[in-house]
Amino acid sequence: MEYDFIVVGSGSVGAAAGYYATRAGLRVLMIDAAHPPHKQGSHHGTTRLMRHAYGEGEYYVPLVLRAQQLWRELQAHCSEPVFDKTGVLNLGPADSSFLATVAHSASRWSLPLERLDAAQLRQRWGQISVPDNYIGLYEPDAGVLYSEKAVETWIRLAREAGCAQLFNCPVSAINTGDGGVAVTTPEGEYRARKLLLSAGTWVKTLYPRLPVTPVRKVFAWYQGDGRFATTNHFPAFTAELPDGSQFYGFPAENDALKTGKHNGGQVISRPEQRVPFGQHPGDGAEAFPLLRQILPGIGGCLFGEACTYDNTPDGNFIVDTLPGIPEAMVITGLSGHGFKFASVLGEIACQFACGQPSGFDLAPFRLDRPALRAAC
Ligand SMILES: Cc1cc2nc3c(=O)[nH]c(=O)nc-3n(C[C@H](O)[C@H](O)[C@H](O)COP(=O)(O)OP(=O)(O)OC[C@H]3O[C@@H](n4cnc5c(N)ncnc54)[C@H](O)[C@@H]3O)c2cc1C
Structure with a gap:
């Protein structure tokens, strides 16, 4: 046939x-x-971030807005959540180029986006610790997809x-x-x-x-109580650290907060090189800089997984x-x-x-x- x-x-x-x-x-x-x-x-790994004010380039925004409509349609066919509008908070230094593109994307496409300085961030989310030169760009309509x-x-x-x-x-x-x-x-x-x-x-x-270059990546779940859950209005997030490393994370579910590092990882050339979480030195400690600096109330690593990115040069x-x-x-x-x-x-x-x-x-x-x- x-x-x-x-x-x-x-x-x-x-x-x-x-x-x-x-x-x-x-x-x-x-x-x-x-x-x-x-x-x-x-x-x-259960979840993926859904961001609209796109930090990777404003030319993605028309695509992501249509994607969001289609996610809503898919939700109508599924009794369990496919998308959860948790909001996404983008954190980083005030001069971050990623955050500048997030702000530009929001303004170019008239997307709702709140800008908070460090004091406003600490007041609204006491669980988050940021240096004085940090800002947060909060997207209330963004959220979490159940992949x-x-x-x-x-x-x-x-x-x-x-x-x-x-x-x-x-x-x-x-x-x-x-x-x-x-x-x-x-x-x-x-x-x-x-x-x-x-x-x-x-x-x-x-x-x-x-x-296309295959890259081994890990993500892990850490102890995080109800203060970090959506029931306490804790959002999904991206976070750029002062050294430029980029992390992402999700509100805690069942007292476990999932986070991972977006940059870095191990370039691999065969599927068997994607060894399970914990088998590469540094897997367990990868998120410590984020947890120490931004989320000090999060506890120990519960479990993790390995996954792969398929990276292009740009x-x-x-x-x-x-x-x-x-x-x-x-x-x-x-x-x-x-x-x-x-x-x-x-x-x-x-x-x-x-x-x-x-x-x-x-x-x-x-x-x-x-x-x-x-x-x-
Ligand atoms: C740790 C991690 C975190 C991420 N976080 C986010 C996020 O927060 N937000 C976001 O938007 N994206 C995120 N991503 C990226 C996103 O998950 C991927 O870009 C997306 O899932 C890739 O989709 P795909 O269809 O290309 O690949 P896949 O979903 O992997 O599908 C490819 C399929 O091809 C099949 N296949 C391979 N070879 C063959 C063959 N020879 N014959 C037949 N079938 C074959 C595979 O079995 C597989 O099912 C993340 C990815 C990872 C790994």
Whole structure:
């Protein structure tokens, strides 16, 4: 049977794409090497930040606002929370360039954003300790996404809508010809008119020329009582320390506050190098600078996990067609900040499969942008 659309990698973006394309009336085959949601990719660990006033670049804002609408729609299909509007507090030195871009994004797109100086921060959240030169930019409409719940829901909805799903089945090659695309798997070859390559960290095993570097990352849960919970209006947060290191974190749930460091990590080249939390020196101590300086009331490490970022040289996504294969779209290189966009990226992939242009400016995400040209 020939499909309209094959999704190679049905994790965050692929699960959304499979659902939207099936709902659009296409004959879709979703394939994955594992059975999403799972812990081998980049979407596990329960939660992801959803920020709107985007510090990585204001050109992300139209995408993130559409993503938020789609998250709301998804919530209607799920009895458990997919998105929780906890608010997100961005903390850092007053001259932080990340915070400057957050403020610029909010003003350019008229997003609600509160600016607090150090004294106002300490007054509003007594649990937070900041130096006098710090500010906080608080986004009341931002919050927390439940990543595995979202992936599970998209996969269920796609299946119920009639999508074919082939899991625990790695794709070993993508070939083109006869006006379509074919994939090779242990179960045989499958063909379609269009294809999405959304294989996350290990995308280069299928298309080696992509400028994507796998990086092992860890995050962990620390003892944090009700003062750090949403019931006490404690928000999700990003925090830049005086040495420039960037952390993120979530309100405590069941007396455990999850946090991780955004920069750093270990560059790896094979999946088995992503050793579990605790097996790399420094895993357990990575968050101590944040906890000592900003959240002194948080206690010891309870448990942690390892995950992977798929980094591009400039930290921006790759959303393009594969060079020489115009029937294949690639969405990858999400560089540790892509989950919040999974919904809208899935919708963009669906439009590609339907032969419709995307209404978004995707130029910053092209493979031939200057920052990637040298690396390709
Ligand atoms: C520790 C950590 C914290 C993060 N925090 C945030 C955050 O707060 N906010 C945010 O927005 N983002 C965050 N991210 C980033 C976000 O989670 C990722 O960008 C996103 O999940 C990546 O989606 P993806 O679809 O590219 O990859 P995945 O969800 O990993 O999906 C890729 C899929 O491809 C499959 N696959 C791989 N190879 C093959 C093959 N050969 N054949 C078939 N299938 C294959 C895999 O099994 C997997 O299911 C974080 C990431 C990490 C690791």
